[in-house]
Amino acid sequence: MKLLITGASSTLGKNLTSELLTTDGLSIRLLEHHSTLQNQNCEIFRCDIQDADSLVHACSGIDTVIHLAALTRSPTGTKYFEVNETGTENLLTACQKNKVKRFIFISSIAASEEGGEYGVSKLRCEEMVRESPLNWVILRPSEVYGPNMQEGIGKLISLIKKFPIIPVIGDGEYFLSPVYIDDVVQAIIEVFKKDSLEKEILNLCGPEKLSMSELIDRLAQIHKVRRAKIFLPIGLVRACIGFLSILKSDFAISDQVPRLLCEKNHCIEKTLSLIPYKPRKIEEGFLSFL
Numbered sequence: 001m002k003l004l005i006t007g008a009s010s011t012l013g014k015n016l017t018s019e020l021l022t023t024d025g026l027s028i029r030l031l032e033h034h035s036t037l038q039n040q041n042c043e044i045f046r047c048d049i050q051d052a053d054s055l056v057h058a059c060s061g062i063d064t065v066i067h068l069a070a071l072t073r074s075p076t077g078t079k080y081f082e083v084n085e086t087g088t089e090n091l092l093t094a095c096q097k098n099k100v101k102r103f104i105f106i107s108s109i110a111a112s113e114e115g116g117e118y119g120v121s122k123l124r125c126e127e128m129v130r131e132s133p134l135n136w137v138i139l140r141p142s143e144v145y146g147p148n149m150q151e152g153i154g155k156l157i158s159l160i161k162k163f164p165i166i167p168v169i170g171d172g173e174y175f176l177s178p179v180y181i182d183d184v185v186q187a188i189i190e191v192f193k194k195d196s197l198e199k200e201i202l203n204l205c206g207p208e209k210l211s212m213s214e215l216i217d218r219l220a221q222i223h224k225v226r227r228a229k230i231f232l233p234i235g236l237v238r239a240c241i242g243f244l245s246i247l248k249s250d251f252a253i254s255d256q257v258p259r260l261l262c263e264k265n266h267c268i269e270k271t272l273s274l275i276p277y278k279p280r281k282i283e284e285g286f287l288s289f290l
Helices: 011-020 052-058 077-097 116-131 153-162 181-193 212-222 234-246 256-261 269-274 282-289
Strands: 002-006 027-032 043-046 064-067 102-106 135-141 165-169 200-204 228-232
Touching: 002 011, 011 027, 011 181, 052 077, 064 077, 064 181, 077 102, 077 116, 102 116, 102 181, 116 135, 116 256, 135 181, 153 165, 153 212, 165 212, 165 256, 181 200, 200 269, 212 282, 228 234, 234 256
Parallel strands: 002 027, 002 064, 027 043, 064 102, 102 135, 135 200, 165 228
Antiparallel strands: none
16 A cells, blocks of 8 residues: 655654554655655655645555645735645645545644634635545644644743743633644554545544643643743734734734634544544643653
């Protein structure tokens, strides 16, 4: 069997590739774009997912595609649609031309009309995947954390380590469900190995649903520090981000606010019923790499 992985240079992509290389009879092709990939056990194919013609060549001889590649951070909202939507549409077309059997799309728990430009772009990608004639599965990871991950939960951890007061957007009562990267990797592998699983959308969340305030307290406890919280009005946060964008600063981007605050479905009952999935609590996750 021959597998194509896009977004292979990400931490999730690298960890997934390492685990899949232990599978007998599997040949892996990695799609390389901005970041150079070095893996002697895989075929490297340099390609831009916005280049439809090169994608046709990249999908030649492929049985299954795991589509991880996506723009996750941009000061320009339209970029999400240009990269994520166009790239996914091009990849789906290339798969159909090459008679690829299976398409596993890594979406986001924030894929919704309320999730900002990124969330909307992922939702539209999901719609394209569902409408395609391919045998597809859509996976929606929540807030992934792990070694060498600096965004999202990783950035929050850095703040908790360094500062006595932690800024919180709004009232801190919106919910997250942190999931350890190894648990996400294993879930993707279980889906990949289960050929009979098709046309399903599965949430890959942690076992707990925590408010932002609760999460900060738990992370502070894990790192054995005491941290106070300061709650910032949402309007003030948006104004500050707007000012930073004028200064061309990428410290924060406006799209991150709705992505964080939007209501998310963290239910994993369906996932548990279809694949072996045992996500660990945050204390167990941090114990794995601290």
